[in-house]
Structures are given as structure tokens and as C-alpha cells.
Amino acid sequence: MATKLGFEYQIIRSKRKSVAIHLRNGQVEVRAPKKIDPKWLEQFVESKADWINTQLAQQLKNRSEQYRLADGETITFLGRKLQLQLRIASRNKVYIEAGRLCIEGRIEQSDKALKLFHSWLKEQARSYMMPRTEAYAARLGVEESLQQIRFRKTRSKWGHCSSKGIIQFNELIMLAPPEVVEYLMIHEVCHLVHMNHSREYWKLVESHCRHYKKTKTWLTENGHRFWFDTVEQEKPYLNLVPVG
Numbered sequence: 001m002a003t004k005l006g007f008e009y010q011i012i013r014s015k016r017k018s019v020a021i022h023l024r025n026g027q028v029e030v031r032a033p034k035k036i037d038p039k040w041l042e043q044f045v046e047s048k049a050d051w052i053n054t055q056l057a058q059q060l061k062n063r064s065e066q067y068r069l070a071d072g073e074t075i076t077f078l079g080r081k082l083q084l085q086l087r088i089a090s091r092n093k094v095y096i097e098a099g100r101l102c103i104e105g106r107i108e109q110s111d112k113a114l115k116l117f118h119s120w121l122k123e124q125a126r127s128y129m130m131p132r133t134e135a136y137a138a139r140l141g142v143e144e145s146l147q148q149i150r151f152r153k154t155r156s157k158w159g160h161c162s163s164k165g166i167i168q169f170n171e172l173i174m175l176a177p178p179e180v181v182e183y184l185m186i187h188e189v190c191h192l193v194h195m196n197h198s199r200e201y202w203k204l205v206e207s208h209c210r211h212y213k214k215t216k217t218w219l220t221e222n223g224h225r226f227w228f229d230t231v232e233q234e235k236p237y238l239n240l241v242p243v244g
């Protein structure tokens with residue numbers, strides 16, 4: 001439905017009892033009960049137009065800031081800027097050399113390069129974060145409670161600590177500056193002491209990470225960059241030169 005509001009929206013009617021607005025990939029979806037008055041619904045959407053436009057602009061900005069896995073693009077690794085170099089080769093290999101992150105292998109298809117990159121990143125996260133997380137746990141005297149450290153790319157959280165003592169990290173955090181990675185490790189290890197976000201919990205975090213508020217804000221403002229745009233890769237393989 002075209003509108004004067006600055007965006008278009010689609011109405012999805014179902015058995016639901018309330019009205020909800022969903023924004024996904026720049027699309028506005030209005031979910032409403034079957035028997036709702038169309039006039040009322042139109043006014044409702046109109047009353048939310050400012051909020052919708054702000055959200056759409058934010059989503060668009062976030063998407064444009066996402067890192068892209070393409071030759072010549074720049075990404076960060078532990079806060080350090082690296083230029084991507086993608087090359088077709090007979091052997092899979094990912095390595096850092098002279099300010100570049102080189103991804104080589106059978107990467108004729110764009111998702112192959114991303115797969116190689118992600119498995120490399122997971123390895124890096126394991127070797128960097130596991131010993132440090134264990135050391136923090138020892139420092140807090142909770143090494144007995146720490147059962148396992150896992151790495152998983154979850155959309156909703158950068159880290160998680162279960163009541164069973166299993167700490168999970170999103171390996172994409174390795175693209176953030178070291179102090180942010182440190183904050184995340186401390187955040188999760190402190191949950192082995194307090195399974196909540198109480199005042200005591202944050203006090204403990206602060207005693208091990210004095211600038212945690214700054215790093216926390218940094219992550220909120222910049223974390224979206226680390227999600228590689230896999231849906232829309234406009235120029236994934238320009239400048240590809242075969243080697244090996």
C-alpha cells in the first residue's frame with residue numbers, strides 16, 4: 001500500500017488480538033486482527049510514522065556499515081584494520097600478512113570465502129579467548145564452576161553464561177578492539193559469581209574492567225558492522241586473481 005508517509009506497508013490480518021508493526025529488511029509489515037476497522041488501522045500506522053521512519057533509516061545505515069567480504073575491502077581484527085585479499089587457489093588458507101587478511105582457496109562461490117573466513121575466525125577466537133576466560137575465572141576463584149567455553153554465531157547475544165557453567169561467545173567479537181573482547185569475557189565470567197545483572201554483579205564487573213561502560217556502549221553502537229552482508233553482495237569477486 002503506497003502512502004504519503006514516506007514508506008509503504010503491508011497489512012497481514014490473522015486471528016491475533018493486537019496490532020504490531022514489524023520492520024524487516026526495509027519492509028514494513030502491520031500485523032492486525034481480522035476484524036479491525038481499516039480506517040482506525042490507517043490512523044494507527046500514521047501515528048507511528050515518525051518512529052517507523054527513524055527505525056528504517058537506522059536499519060539502512062546499519063546495513064551500509066556492515067563489513068563486506070570482498071577483495072580490497074577493509075575489516076578489523078582485534079581492532080586492527082586489515083585489507084581483505086581474496087585469491088582463488090588450490091589449497092584453503094587464511095592468514096594475516098603485511099596489514100592484509102588473505103583468504104585463499106576454492107572460493108569461486110562467495111559463500112565459500114565466507115565459510116573459510118568464519119572457520120578461521122572461530123579458531124582465532126578459541127586460541128585467544130579460551131585461555132583468557134579461564135584466567136579470569138581463576139582470578140575470581142570460580143574456575144571450578146566453569147564447565148565449558150563454546151563459540152557460536154548467535155544473532156541475539158555476544159555472549160551467554162548458563163547456570164550449568166557453560167559460557168558461549170560469538171566469535172565475531174574478535175573483530176572488536178581488545179578491550180571490548182576483554183569486557184565480554186569478564187561480563188560472562190562474572191555471571192559465574194552472580195547469575196543476574198544486579199548491582200553487585202555490575203560492581204564486580206567494574207572491579208575487573210574499569211571502563212566497562214565505555215566498551216559496552218561501543219559494542220552497542222558498532223557491533224552491527226561485524227555481520228557480513230551475505231544477502232546482498234554487490235561486488236563479491238571483482239579484482240579476483242587466481243594464484244597457486
Ligand SMILES: [Zn+2]
Nearest residue numbers: 187191196197
Ligand atoms: Zn549478562
